Amino acid sequence: MVILHEKAPGLMNNPIPVYTTDEIRAIEQLAFSMPNPPGLMEKAGLAAAHIAKDNLLVDGRNSVLVMAGPGNNGGDALVAARYLHNWGFQVTTIFTGVAARLSPDAKRALESWLAAGGHLHDEIPADVQWHAIVDGLFGIGLNLAKHPFDEKYRQLIETINSMQLPVLALDIPSGLDADTGTAPDAVIKATITASFIGLKPGLLMHDGSECTGKIIVCNLDLDTLSLITPRSWLLDHNAIHYCLPSPRPANSHKGGFGSVGIIGGASGMIGAARLAGMAALKLGAGRVYLGLIAEAPLTIDPTQPELMLRPVDELFELDHLTCLVVGPGLGQEITASLCLEKALHTPLPLVLDADALNLIAAYPELATALRSRQTPTIMTPHAAEAARLLHTDPASIQRDRFTAAERLAKDFNCALVLKGAGSLCMLTNGHRYFNTSGNPGLSSAGTGDVLSGMMGAFLAQGLSSEQALLLAVYLHGSAADALLGAWHGPIGMTASEIIDSARCLLNRWVYGDEAQTRYAHSVSVY
Numbered sequence: 001m002v003i004l005h006e007k008a009p010g011l012m013n014n015p016i017p018v019y020t021t022d023e024i025r026a027i028e029q030l031a032f033s034m035p036n037p038p039g040l041m042e043k044a045g046l047a048a049a050h051i052a053k054d055n056l057l058v059d060g061r062n063s064v065l066v067m068a069g070p071g072n073n074g075g076d077a078l079v080a081a082r083y084l085h086n087w088g089f090q091v092t093t094i095f096t097g098v099a100a101r102l103s104p105d106a107k108r109a110l111e112s113w114l115a116a117g118g119h120l121h122d123e124i125p126a127d128v129q130w131h132a133i134v135d136g137l138f139g140i141g142l143n144l145a146k147h148p149f150d151e152k153y154r155q156l157i158e159t160i161n162s163m164q165l166p167v168l169a170l171d172i173p174s175g176l177d178a179d180t181g182t183a184p185d186a187v188i189k190a191t192i193t194a195s196f197i198g199l200k201p202g203l204l205m206h207d208g209s210e211c212t213g214k215i216i217v218c219n220l221d222l223d224t225l226s227l228i229t230p231r232s233w234l235l236d237h238n239a240i241h242y243c244l245p246s247p248r249p250a251n252s253h254k255g256g257f258g259s260v261g262i263i264g265g266a267s268g269m270i271g272a273a274r275l276a277g278m279a280a281l282k283l284g285a286g287r288v289y290l291g292l293i294a295e296a297p298l299t300i301d302p303t304q305p306e307l308m309l310r311p312v313d314e315l316f317e318l319d320h321l322t323c324l325v326v327g328p329g330l331g332q333e334i335t336a337s338l339c340l341e342k343a344l345h346t347p348l349p350l351v352l353d354a355d356a357l358n359l360i361a362a363y364p365e366l367a368t369a370l371r372s373r374q375t376p377t378i379m380t381p382h383a384a385e386a387a388r389l390l391h392t393d394p395a396s397i398q399r400d401r402f403t404a405a406e407r408l409a410k411d412f413n414c415a416l417v418l419k420g421a422g423s424l425c426m427l428t429n430g431h432r433y434f435n436t437s438g439n440p441g442l443s444s445a446g447t448g449d450v451l452s453g454m455m456g457a458f459l460a461q462g463l464s465s466e467q468a469l470l471l472a473v474y475l476h477g478s479a480a481d482a483l484l485g486a487w488h489g490p491i492g493m494t495a496s497e498i499i500d501s502a503r504c505l506l507n508r509w510v511y512g513d514e515a516q517t518r519y520a521h522s523v524s525v526y
């Protein structure tokens with residue numbers, strides 16, 4: 001996913017806000033109540049026309065099919081059609097609405113289109129070829145719960161997709177829900193999405209990741225940050241800047257980088273704890289202890305001897321642990337739940353993953369212990385674990401990941417990442433971050449264990465739970481993206497490879513080009 005900003009210099013190097021439909025509507029109201037209200041539809045249509053001209057209608061491609069729907073998204077399309085027509089392109093416009101029911105802005109757009117010499121068609125003409133399509137059927141006003149698509153819209157969308165032409169979606173690909181990213185029926189597969197005013201959550205998660213193409217944010221000259229305080233942000237390189245650990249002082253020792261305890265590794269699942277341990281080690285923890293549930297644990301890990309393997313009870317006797325990661329390969333036997341209970345009662349920051357979450361879902365007393373913790377906890381559920389915690393099914397979680405993440409954070413008094421394509425991070429202050437990194441190479445066993453180990457490493461190095469959460473989620477996905485870039489995936493990418501790739505990236509991010517020279521002694525004799 002590539003996200004570009006048009007004319008938004010103020011946002012560079014700062015986190016990029018993401019707005020729900022309600023927030024976009026609130027911004028719109030505030031803009032309309034300004035002394036000289038900006039003509040937002042005119043600006044949206046003009047921005048869209050520029051994007052079509054500069055990206056799709058190039059190299060002699062000069063004809064465009066514009067789809068204008070029944071609402072203001074259709075109004076934007078009619079404005080874009082007018083500009084493209086005035087600039088000399090051949091424009092065919094399909095209008096699916098009823099003129100008498102248009103908003104005043106959209107009505108004006110329609111009249112201006114007709115006054116400029118444009119025509120309106122009811123259906124896509126059969127005998128014409130185009131070079132590109134502008135999709136202005138539906139934007140944030142699509143309401144499939146209220147009225148599902150009738151056959152006309154389903155067929156229009158399927159026809160557009162089957163034409164194999166580049167498509168510019170206005171605001172959001174038609175058929176996609178702007179808040180949840182779900183597309184329960186037909187949905188436009190866009191090449192570019194011009195997202196007006198700001199990013200929408202639905203563009204960034206669930207089906208959204210499949211159908212937006214490149215996203216270009218057009219802020220329509222609005223300084224949105226001065227109008228409302230956003231609660232949602234894009235998790236990209238801008239956002240993790242303040243989460244990076246500082247360069248290490250030359251005069252450092254392992255005690256300065258914390259000690260992670262990892263509790264998991266029941267019989268048959270030792271690998272999960274081991275992966276979390278290796279991730280904690282290679283992302284910079286000073287010491288890593290594995291407290292294994294398995295009855296006859298190994299005493300040493302021959303391929304990673306730096307990991308200190310202990311029977312799980314001994315882990316609780318260590319007095320210098322900085323944080324605990326509970327869950328990788330934990331299982332759900334009685335020893336596992338007793339260990340989890342002990343962990344929940346320690347004053348250490350916790351990362352809870354996998355079976356730790358399943359146990360909390362199953363035993364109300366563990367959930368109560370979690371809710372009453374005074375030190376930070378991070379949870380890392382995927383949709384199925386989230387469903388168990390909220391006593392629902394994974395499909396319901398996926399239908400509204402946003403609400404699910406919010407409920408989990410509130411119900412369990414935790415920061416969390418709801419994992420999956422477009423991972424969603426919830427902080428305890430109510431702020432949400434939409435991850436932009438990662439790819440299907442991560443869909444293999446063990447990558448979640450690596451993520452929890454990375455969080456442990458960052459907590460151990462002194463980052464706050466929020467910083468550890470955001471940095472780990474973004475870095476984990478970026479590590480997979482770097483592997484993909486080198487053809488080590490997406491097919492066959494392994495969790496162990498993510499660890500090494502993440503280590504490489506983290507060092508580059510923290511040190512830039514300076515790592516090799518920073519600690520070199522420069523002594524000369526004069």
Ligand SMILES: NC(=O)C1=CN([C@@H]2O[C@H](COP(=O)(O)OP(=O)(O)OC[C@H]3O[C@@H](n4cnc5c(N)ncnc54)[C@H](OP(=O)(O)O)[C@@H]3O)[C@@H](O)[C@H]2O)[C@@H](O)CC1
Nearest residue numbers: 028040041070071072073138139140141142143147148171
């Ligand atoms: N907000 C702003 O500041 C700005 C907004 N702008 C633009 O406006 C867009 C939002 O416009 P919008 O509110 O008119 O909604 P829109 O997406 O056109 O759809 C509503 C229409 O679709 C209909 N409809 C819905 N579901 C349907 C279904 N399943 N099947 C059939 N019909 C269905 C619905 O009918 P109703 O539910 O009213 O019966 C109504 O007629 C926004 O995305 C952006 O592009 C820009 O101009 C810049 C400033």
Ligand SMILES: Nc1ncnc2c1ncn2[C@@H]1O[C@H](COP(=O)(O)OP(=O)(O)O)[C@@H](O)[C@H]1O
Nearest residue numbers: 419420421438439440442443445446447448449
């Ligand atoms: N298609 C995908 N795109 C981006 N990230 C993904 C995708 N599939 C999986 N992931 C990420 O991979 C990790 C998988 O975690 P999890 O399901 O707990 O795996 P495991 O339990 O096998 O370790 C999560 O961080 C998730 O967000």
Ligand SMILES: [K+]
Nearest residue numbers: 138170172174
């Ligand atoms: K659209």
